[in-house]
Amino acid sequence: MWLKxxxxxxxxxxGIGVAVLLYWLLNKIAELLPxxxxxxxxxxxYILPAYLALVVYLIYPTIVAFIKSFxxxxxxxxxGFANFEALLTxxxxxxxxxxxxxxxxxxxxxxxxxxxGIAVLADRLQPRYENLSKTIVFMPMAISMVGAATVxxxxxxxxxxxxxxxxxxxxxxxxxxxxxxxxxxxxxxxxNSLLLMVMLLWAQIGFGMVLLSGAIKGVPTxxxxxxxxDGADExxxxxxxxxxxxxxxxxxxxITTLISAMKTFDxxxxxxxxxxxxxxxxxxxxxxxxxxxxxxxxxxxVVLLLxxxxxxxxxxxxxxxxxxxx
Amino acid sequence: MATITFEKAQRWYPGADSPAVPGIDLKIExxxxxxxxxxxxxxxxxxxxxxxxxxxxxxxxxxxxxxxxTKVPPKDRDIAMVFQNYALxxxxxxxxxxxxxxxxxxxxADERRKRVDDAAKILGLTEYLERKPKALSxxxxxxxxxxxxxxxxxxxxCMDEPLSNLDAKMRVQTRTDIxxxxxxxxxxxxxxxxxxxxxxxxxxRVAVMKLGELQQVDTPLRLYDKPAxxxxxxxxxxxxxxxxxxxxxxxxxxxxxxxVPVDPTAxxxxxxxxxxxxxxxxxxxxxxxxxxxxxxxxxxxxxxADGFVYGTSGVEGTPHDIIIRVSARDSVQKGETLYVTTxxxxxxxxxxxxxxxxxx
Numbered sequence: 001m002w003l004k005x006x007x008x009x010x011x012x013x014x015g016i017g018v019a020v021l022l023y024w025l026l027n028k029i030a031e032l033l034p035x036x037x038x039x040x041x042x043x044x045x046y047i048l049p050a051y052l053a054l055v056v057y058l059i060y061p062t063i064v065a066f067i068k069s070f071x072x073x074x075x076x077x078x079x080g081f082a083n084f085e086a087l088l089t090x091x092x093x094x095x096x097x098x099x100x101x102x103x104x105x106x107x108x109x110x111x112x113x114x115x116x117g118i119a120v121l122a123d124r125l126q127p128r129y130e131n132l133s134k135t136i137v138f139m140p141m142a143i144s145m146v147g148a149a150t151v152x153x154x155x156x157x158x159x160x161x162x163x164x165x166x167x168x169x170x171x172x173x174x175x176x177x178x179x180x181x182x183x184x185x186x187x188x189x190x191x192n193s194l195l196l197m198v199m200l201l202w203a204q205i206g207f208g209m210v211l212l213s214g215a216i217k218g219v220p221t222x223x224x225x226x227x228x229x230d231g232a233d234e235x236x237x238x239x240x241x242x243x244x245x246x247x248x249x250x251x252x253x254x255i256t257t258l259i260s261a262m263k264t265f266d267x268x269x270x271x272x273x274x275x276x277x278x279x280x281x282x283x284x285x286x287x288x289x290x291x292x293x294x295x296x297x298x299x300x301x302v303v304l305l306l307x308x309x310x311x312x313x314x315x316x317x318x319x320x321x322x323x324x325x326x
Numbered sequence: 327m328a329t330i331t332f333e334k335a336q337r338w339y340p341g342a343d344s345p346a347v348p349g350i351d352l353k354i355e356x357x358x359x360x361x362x363x364x365x366x367x368x369x370x371x372x373x374x375x376x377x378x379x380x381x382x383x384x385x386x387x388x389x390x391x392x393x394x395x396t397k398v399p400p401k402d403r404d405i406a407m408v409f410q411n412y413a414l415x416x417x418x419x420x421x422x423x424x425x426x427x428x429x430x431x432x433x434x435a436d437e438r439r440k441r442v443d444d445a446a447k448i449l450g451l452t453e454y455l456e457r458k459p460k461a462l463s464x465x466x467x468x469x470x471x472x473x474x475x476x477x478x479x480x481x482x483x484c485m486d487e488p489l490s491n492l493d494a495k496m497r498v499q500t501r502t503d504i505x506x507x508x509x510x511x512x513x514x515x516x517x518x519x520x521x522x523x524x525x526x527x528x529x530x531r532v533a534v535m536k537l538g539e540l541q542q543v544d545t546p547l548r549l550y551d552k553p554a555x556x557x558x559x560x561x562x563x564x565x566x567x568x569x570x571x572x573x574x575x576x577x578x579x580x581x582x583x584x585x586v587p588v589d590p591t592a593x594x595x596x597x598x599x600x601x602x603x604x605x606x607x608x609x610x611x612x613x614x615x616x617x618x619x620x621x622x623x624x625x626x627x628x629x630x631a632d633g634f635v636y637g638t639s640g641v642e643g644t645p646h647d648i649i650i651r652v653s654a655r656d657s658v659q660k661g662e663t664l665y666v667t668t669x670x671x672x673x674x675x676x677x678x679x680x681x682x683x684x685x686x
Contacts, residue, residue, distance in 0.1 A: 222413035
């Protein structure tokens with residue numbers, strides 16, 4: 001225990017020390033150059049470590065994954081599109097894909113709707129209570145998803161009928177005289193997937209709410225007053241005057257939550273390991289890599305995810321540029 | 327078209343020690359252009375916002391025509407408002423900004439378009455109808471805000487310092503445009519400003535406010551000629567009236583060792599400490615031995631058509647800053663001494679303590 005703590009502290013100190021040393025050295029190198037050249041080169045030298053990190057930790061693995069997706073399970077032979085073919089024709093994987101799409105649609109949409117709702121309602125409270133309620137909604141953000149899962153296990157937990165129920169939902173149901181339900185095994189209408197999404201939503205809505213609340217407060221009050229005088233009721237004022245003015249933030253929150261829904265792993269892995277038809281791409285990737293030892297299939301899943309993320313990223317970059325140009 | 331009546335309308339902001347507007351009584355005639363003017367914090371905007379329904383009325387009543395609108399929400403009051411920062415909807419085109427109220431009122435689309443086109447023509451906005459507000463100049467935005475008000479054809483226009491974000495030249499021009507537009511449309515208008523020149527040039531009548539209380543409600547000329555109290559006397563007129571504190575003495579006012587003759591009404595009423603007021607243009611320059619008030623010139627402002635001389639009077643006791651309007655061609659030099667006098671009829675006398683007017 002102590003050893004671990006000391007190790008961690010040492011790592012941090014050494015890490016920072018090396019970084020400082022690196023920048024100091026780069027600076028020295030730049031100073032050796034003639035002064036006109038120095039001014040031109042210096043920014044590049046400073047940005048270089050960041051670029052290097054990006055290449056080593058992001059671009060290189062992406063390229064490797066891309067290559068391996070066209071190779072067999074042990075990355076020794078080229079197999080062309082066989083990995084993709086095998087995945088996309090597999091009924092189980094198709095379900096995984098469908099589940100992932102469900103996550104991508106439901107999580108961002110619900111985040112926006114609830115986030116906006118909470119932000120609007122909190123805005124009407126006195127500042128003290130507004131901050132209090134926003135803090136409470138935001139708090140789950142600070143808990144790691146694995147930690148949160150421990151809590152949520154007790155919400156969904158199931159014991160056979162007759163034994164004491166430790167799960168909150170089943171405790172309520174049995175106390176009302178019902179039979180306990182194995183919640184996480186209920187795959188009809190993807191109920192169990194929805195229950196897992198609730199966990200991610202619980203953790204993420206605070207983030208969306210804080211951004212949206214800030215945006216709502218940034219809407220000029222006089223435009224709201226103008227709308228009231230122009231004959232708009234509360235609902236019309238909200239949808240025709242407030243929402244269009246915070247559209248930029250809504251898009252940002254939507255995209256951010258969309259991306260986090262696409263790469264979800266921990267919630268599903270910890271709660272069901274993808275069983276009972278709750279599997280999603282993130283978990284399937286992990287399973288292929290660590291249980292099936294199939295580098296090819298795992299890499300192919302990564303490539304599929306990458307392709308799905310690409311248009312979203314493009315839109316986000318374009319959107320940010322437009323926002324910046326305003 | 328309608329009259330507007332405030333009956334002891336009070337606004338007390340939650341948590342404030344005293345009401346912003348303790349209780350205003352004001353009757354505005356049908357089609358009248360009423361200007362509320364006063365220094366910042368005088369309650370003029372609060373009064374307007376009470377009329378618009380944006381501020382709650384804590385007690386008293388407000389009527390538009392015969393209808394008690396005290397508790398009526400803004401959308402049902404049939405008023406239009408022009409805001410200081412225009413409050414245009416940034417995501418809508420100029421045409422949509424102007425049509426928004428009509429859309430809310432479920433006016434059919436072709437009627438809407440016609441009314442927007444008409445308003446745009448009046449305001450010279452026709453070629454900008456498809457633009458977004460951010461692509462317009464300040465003056466154009468101001469006109470869109472006006473357009474949004476006039477397409478409504480409301481009972482009342484409320485205008486909250488609509489010119490304060492324009493540059494000086496634009497402001498003078500728009501001032502005339504608004505006054506003309508209002509008299510063409512004949513819509514009862516309440517206009518809030520802190521600029522007394524705007525108040526004087528635009529209003530049919532002007533209500534001068536201070537600390538939430540009406541000081542005087544009158545036509546611009548009457549405000550200028552017969553200010554009801556010291557505050558109005560000092561507030562209306564630019565440069566401001568010369569106000570000098572003195573003591574009533576046998577039907578004259580003693581300023582140090584100088585005696586100012588006053589009109590008979592004031593002479594009868596005044597006693598104790600009084601303040602005399604003389605407009606800069608009411609001074610006459612006289613010769614050294616004609617009994618004028620000696621003024622040492624400190625600054626001369628030549629404006630072309632006329633000029634203003636700023637000086638200090640050498641009257642024993644407190645030296646007073648004196649402003650004198652002179653003809654542009656009277657060459658007055660800095661440092662010289664002028665002797666000025668005025669007619670008793672042009673002297674305003676006020677009680678120094680209460681501020682009340684004592685002259686006729």
